[in-house]
Every structure is written in C-alpha cells, then in structure tokens.
Amino acid sequence: MATVKFDRVFKVYANGQTAIKDLSLEIADGEFLVFVGPSGCGKSTALRMLAGLEDISAGKILIDDRIVNDKTPQQRNIAMVFQNYALYPHMSVRQNLEFPLRMLKLSKQQIDALVAEAAEKLGLIELMERKPKQLSGGQRQRVAMGRAIVRDPAVFLMDEPLSNLDAKMRSQIRTEITTLQQRMNATMVYVTHDQVEAMTMGDRVAVMRSGKLQQVSSPQDLYDRPTNIFVAGFIGSPGMNIFRSRLAKDESGNLTLDVGGQFLTISAATLDRYRELELYLNRDLLVGLRPEAFSIAPIDAANSITVTISTVELLGHETIVYATAPIDKIDTDEAASGQAGSQGNNSILIARIAAARTIQAGDRLVLAIDTSKLYLFSIDGEYLD
Numbered sequence: 582m583a584t585v586k587f588d589r590v591f592k593v594y595a596n597g598q599t600a601i602k603d604l605s606l607e608i609a610d611g612e613f614l615v616f617v618g619p620s621g622c623g624k625s626t627a628l629r630m631l632a633g634l635e636d637i638s639a640g641k642i643l644i645d646d647r648i649v650n651d652k653t654p655q656q657r658n659i660a661m662v663f664q665n666y667a668l669y670p671h672m673s674v675r676q677n678l679e680f681p682l683r684m685l686k687l688s689k690q691q692i693d694a695l696v697a698e699a700a701e702k703l704g705l706i707e708l709m710e711r712k713p714k715q716l717s718g719g720q721r722q723r724v725a726m727g728r729a730i731v732r733d734p735a736v737f738l739m740d741e742p743l744s745n746l747d748a749k750m751r752s753q754i755r756t757e758i759t760t761l762q763q764r765m766n767a768t769m770v771y772v773t774h775d776q777v778e779a780m781t782m783g784d785r786v787a788v789m790r791s792g793k794l795q796q797v798s799s800p801q802d803l804y805d806r807p808t809n810i811f812v813a814g815f816i817g818s819p820g821m822n823i824f825r826s827r828l829a830k831d832e833s834g835n836l837t838l839d840v841g842g843q844f845l846t847i848s849a850a851t852l853d854r855y856r857e858l859e860l861y862l863n864r865d866l867l868v869g870l871r872p873e874a875f876s877i878a879p880i881d882a883a884n885s886i887t888v889t890i891s892t893v894e895l896l897g898h899e900t901i902v903y904a905t906a907p908i909d910k911i912d913t914d915e916a917a918s919g920q921a922g923s924q925g926n927n928s929i930l931i932a933r934i935a936a937a938r939t940i941q942a943g944d945r946l947v948l949a950i951d952t953s954k955l956y957l958f959s960i961d962g963e964y965l966d
C-alpha cells in the first residue's frame with residue numbers, strides 16, 4: 582500500500598475552466614480519505630489527476646514519495662471504481678475477475694490464487710459462475726470492486742460508486758466498503774457529494790468548494806469545529822441555522838447574543854471554546870445553531886425563541902420542524918461566494934426535536950436553545966477560535 586501527496590496542484594481545463602486551485606493534501610498509508618462537496622467543486626478532477634486520466638496544470642502529485650505527474654495510469658498501480666461500473670456482460674463473475682490479471686499475463690496458477698482470494702474477501706464465491714445480469718446491483722458492485730482489488734493496487738480510487746443504488750443498498754454497500762478497506766488496510770480515496778456518506782466512511786474528510794479545499798479533518802472535528810460557514814452548513818443534515826447577531830454584555834456582566842430581540846446568555850462551556858470572544862463585544866457576528874440545539878420549552882423559559890411553525894416532518898423517533906423565526910438567517914452557500922445571503926428578519930429556522938405528534942403548521946412554539954451548542958463565526962464567515 583502507499584501514501585499519496587498533492588503538492589500545490591492546479592487544474593485548468595482547455596476551455597479555461599479552473600477546476601482545482603492550489604490543492605495540497607497528504608494521505609497516509611492505509612487511510613480512507615473522502616473528497617466531498619457540491620456538484621462541480623472539482624472532486625472528480627482531483628481523483629482523475631491522481632489516477633493519471635487527466636494531466637496536472639501545475640504542482641506535483643506523489644505516490645509513495647515518487648512524483649507521478651508523467652506516469653501513465655498503469656505505472657501508478659492504482660485501481661479505480663467508477664460510478665458506472667462496467668462489467669463484461671457476456672463473461673461470468675469469475676471471468677470478469679480474471680480479466681485484469683490476464684492482461685498482466687500472469688500464469689493460470691497465479692490468476693486462480695488471486696481470484697480465489699478476492700472472491701473470498703468480497704463474498705463472491707457462490708456467485709462465480711453467474712453472468713452480471715443474474716446479479717443484484719449490490720452484487721455487481723462487489724464484482725466491480727473485486728476486479729479492482731485482484732491486482733493488489735497501491736491505492737484505491739472510487740468516484741461516487743454507490744450513486745446508482747437505492748437507499749437500502751447504498752447503506753449496505755457503504756458498510757461493506759468500509760469493512761473491506763479496513764481488512765485490506767488499503768489506502769483509499771473516495772469521492773462523493775453526499776455528506777452522510779463522507780462522514781460515515783472517511784477517516785478524514787476533505788471538503789471542497791469551487792476548486793478550493795476548505796478543510797480536511799476527522800468527521801467529528803468537521804462537525805465540532807467547521808473552519809467557515811460553508812463547511813458548517815454543508816456538514817450535518819438538516820443543515821446548521823446560521824444568522825446575524827450582536828455580542829453584548831448584560832447588567833450582570835454575562836456575554837449575550839441578540840436573537841430576534843431576545844437575549845441568549847452564552848454558556849460557560851461555549852466561553853471556554855471561544856477564548857477571544859470578548860474582542861467581539863458590541864460587534865456583529867454570525868451565530869450557528871444546529872437543528873439539534875433546540876427543544877420545546879415553556880413560555881417563560883430562559884434562552885428561548887418564539888417561532889411559528891410552517892412545516893412539520895414526523896420521522897417517528899424525532900420531529901423536524903420548519904418555523905418562521907425573528908432571525909436574519911444567512912444562506913451559507915451564497916454568503917461564501919461573496920454575495921450577502923441574508924433572508925431578512927423573518928427566516929425559516931430548522932429544529933430537530935423529540936417526537937411530538939400534537940404540533941402542527943400555524944402553531945406558535947417556544948424553543949429553548951442549548952447555549953453550550955453555539956457555533957460562532959466572524960461576520961465574513963470564518964470560525965472564531
């Protein structure tokens with residue numbers, strides 16, 4: 582297996598489109614790294630440059646400390662599983678697995694041994710004599726992976742390999758891929774636009790936006806300490822509520838935040854996380870609250886906000902509430918692109934609360950805010966450390 586390094590890599594396509602801007606990233610041996618971000622952010626481009634399918638406009642890509650910029654895909658010893666995994670329809674599973682090894686001109690004995698090993702790892706033994714059309718989508722996916730691993734590649738690349746599967750199959754194969762990666766101890770670079778997939782599979786997740794790497798970190802760290810409001814809004818579902826506020830001090834000397842004319846007292850736990858917060862006294866900043874920071878509260882509860890329900894989603898174990906609230910919410914995607922994303926002084930707040938069957942659209946509701954779960958950003962969207 583191998584390490585991978587992107588060193589100040591750029592990609593400008595022939596039509597002038599810049600797809601990757603100054604990407605630097607090191608991937609450890611045996612690591613599962615996920616590229617995630619919205620459509621067009623450059624995920625596939627990064628992967629294809631690593632694979633050798635796309636040339637590099639500037640910078641270096643290294644595999645095992647060797648520069649591979651001018652190496653062919655074959656010389657890089659990588660395996661790639663695409664979104665549209667193509668199996669040879671007229672060949673059995675066994676023949677599909679043998680194919681890449683035949684191309685390497687290995688002996689029959691060597692081929693048999695490698696195929697048996699891959700089939701065992703992927704649970705394909707029972708399916709070896711079937712044709713692809715006699716397999717389920719998930720089984721076909723496994724064969725495609727088998728075909729990639731028989732060659733024992735240094736690095737495994739996957740570009741949205743699950744996007745053709747239904748929700749149940751996705752989560753099943755997701756687990757299979759993670760288990761397989763751990764068992765093989767393979768270096769894996771995986772591309773998805775689905776943040777849930779990224780968070781559940783990656784050792785580390787690289788969040789991309791418009792060709793720029795925003796943050797690379799463990800899933801928990803991305804959730805706890807998003808570097809800016811784009812990452813904050815992208816990670817977590819439903820997304821974080823981010824709105825403008827102002828930092829003030831009440832008569833007892835506590836730091837407070839103005840939320841629609843009501844004042845939240847910032848908890849000690851939050852103060853502990855943001856040690857420089859006093860610098861922002863009497864200044865505007867952005868406050869982030871994840872949907873899970875709210876709970877239904879009595880009318881006179883401290884640190885609460887009164888909202889009007891517009892939509893209720895009953896999920897059984899919990900309820901998602903969309904409600905009009907007196908806050909000036911920021912659209913994180915637009916804000917991060919430099920346009921003011923303000924929605925005005927009555928924005929839709931999203932809260933995730935304990936299963937509640939009785940609330941409905943039009944109801945007024947008091948939501949308590951857990952002020953130990955506040956995220957704070959400067960007005961230009963950077964996380965306040």
Ligand SMILES: Nc1ncnc2c1ncn2[C@@H]1O[C@H](COP(=O)(O)OP(=O)(O)OP(=O)(O)O)[C@@H](O)[C@H]1O
Nearest residue numbers: 594596598600619620621622623624625626627774
């Ligand atoms: N061959 C090409 N020529 C010109 N521009 C391209 C080419 N391929 C991709 N692009 C552009 O480069 C940018 C990045 O594309 P890329 O395919 O890497 O995005 P992505 O993150 O994989 O998106 P998706 O989630 O939709 O697959 C996009 O703006 C895209 O339109």
Ligand SMILES: [Mg+2]
Nearest residue numbers: 624625626740
């Ligand atoms: Mg893509």
